[in-house]
Amino acid sequence: MNYKDYYAVLGVPKGAPEKDIKSAYRRLARKWHPDANPGNAKAAEEKFKEISEAYEVLGDGDKRRKYDALGSDWQQAARQAEQQRRYRTQQGATQFDFNFGPNAGTGASGFSDFFDMFFSGVGRRGPAGPTPAATRGQDMETTIELSLHDIFEGGKKSISLQLEDSCPRCRGTGTENGRLCAACHGTGHTLTSKKFEVSIPRGIGDGQRIRLTGQGGAGTGGAPNGDLFLIVKTSEDARYKRKGDDLYVDLPVDLYDLVLGAEVHVPTMGGNVTMTIPEGTQNNRLLRLSGKGMPHVKGGGSGDQYVRLIGQLPQNLTDKERKLFRDLKNLRNGKK
Numbered sequence: 001m002n003y004k005d006y007y008a009v010l011g012v013p014k015g016a017p018e019k020d021i022k023s024a025y026r027r028l029a030r031k032w033h034p035d036a037n038p039g040n041a042k043a044a045e046e047k048f049k050e051i052s053e054a055y056e057v058l059g060d061g062d063k064r065r066k067y068d069a070l071g072s073d074w075q076q077a078a079r080q081a082e083q084q085r086r087y088r089t090q091q092g093a094t095q096f097d098f099n100f101g102p103n104a105g106t107g108a109s110g111f112s113d114f115f116d117m118f119f120s121g122v123g124r125r126g127p128a129g130p131t132p133a134a135t136r137g138q139d140m141e142t143t144i145e146l147s148l149h150d151i152f153e154g155g156k157k158s159i160s161l162q163l164e165d166s167c168p169r170c171r172g173t174g175t176e177n178g179r180l181c182a183a184c185h186g187t188g189h190t191l192t193s194k195k196f197e198v199s200i201p202r203g204i205g206d207g208q209r210i211r212l213t214g215q216g217g218a219g220t221g222g223a224p225n226g227d228l229f230l231i232v233k234t235s236e237d238a239r240y241k242r243k244g245d246d247l248y249v250d251l252p253v254d255l256y257d258l259v260l261g262a263e264v265h266v267p268t269m270g271g272n273v274t275m276t277i278p279e280g281t282q283n284n285r286l287l288r289l290s291g292k293g294m295p296h297v298k299g300g301g302s303g304d305q306y307v308r309l310i311g312q313l314p315q316n317l318t319d320k321e322r323k324l325f326r327d328l329k330n331l332r333n334g335k336k
């Protein structure tokens with residue numbers, strides 16, 4: 001990000017009165033208007049944008065005061081503002097990186113990133129500027145970490161997120177008595193913790209989004225707020241692995257249950273169920289429990305649960321057991 005010398009852009013001294021700034025802007029805007037430069041439209045448009053950006057700041061009392069206050073401290077202020085863009089949940093476990101919609105990086109204003117960092121959303125346009133159009137607030141997105149159980153159960157869950165809000169101390173202007181606001185470092189925004197009741201669709205998949213309508217950035221001029229999108233990240237589960245809507249679990253079973261067959265209890269997301277192991281089942285075999293997987297997020301029904309049987313061999317045999325196994329082996333091999 002580079003510092004913008006708006007006074008130099010308009011060719012006026014730092015203490016220039018408002019009317020000089022206005023007339024400089026008008027003269028330059030006429031000169032560099034793309035319509036007036038058909039042979040050089042691209043360069044003229046860049047120049048015109050630069051002039052507009054400078055006037056957007058210097059032509060507005062609040063913004064100009066803030067710009068003057070930034071002065072040589074602007075880099076430190078920018079660093080502090082940047083740090084505010086890292087967010088954590090109150091539990092401190094998950095990091096939230098906000099991305100302010102599809103225009104992130106380029107700046108929703110269409111001006112420089114210097115302008116976006118300090119002046120977008122600050123103050124009001126001067127009376128000479130055109131009336132700002134009603135603009136829908138920006139969409140925001142963040143990740144939300146959910147356990148497999150949260151997703152299986154679905155329904156309402158209360159979460160808190162740290163969100164950017166207009167700074168209450170300077171009322172979003174970024175300055176206080178001609179100096180940078182100490183609370184927001186001149187950005188005009190602060191973080192506030194906000195609680196949301198989130199409706200979790202049963203079975204929602206990793207990477208899918210939950211929309212909170214109207215909880216994104218504030219709209220201006222009576223336009224609606226943007227939306228907040230929560231991107232689901234499923235936390236690792238010690239027992240279950242999810243593939244699509246199917247679940248996989250490992251189940252340790254006795255050698256005898258594999259050899260002779262058995263009824264065993266198997267954990268599923270919906271509670272324990274009884275499963276039949278057929279006689280002579282091979283080790284590591286996958287058995288399917290139909291409909292015991294994750295709910296399909298659309299269309300009803302559920303995936304399946306696959307149970308991998310992990311045979312446990314007896315250890316620390318007693319003399320008697322050892323003899324019986326040997327007898328069994330001999331019997332199998334046709335010896336007496």
Ligand SMILES: [Zn+2]
Pocket residue numbers: 167168169170171172173174175181182183184185186188189
């Ligand atoms: Zn402030």
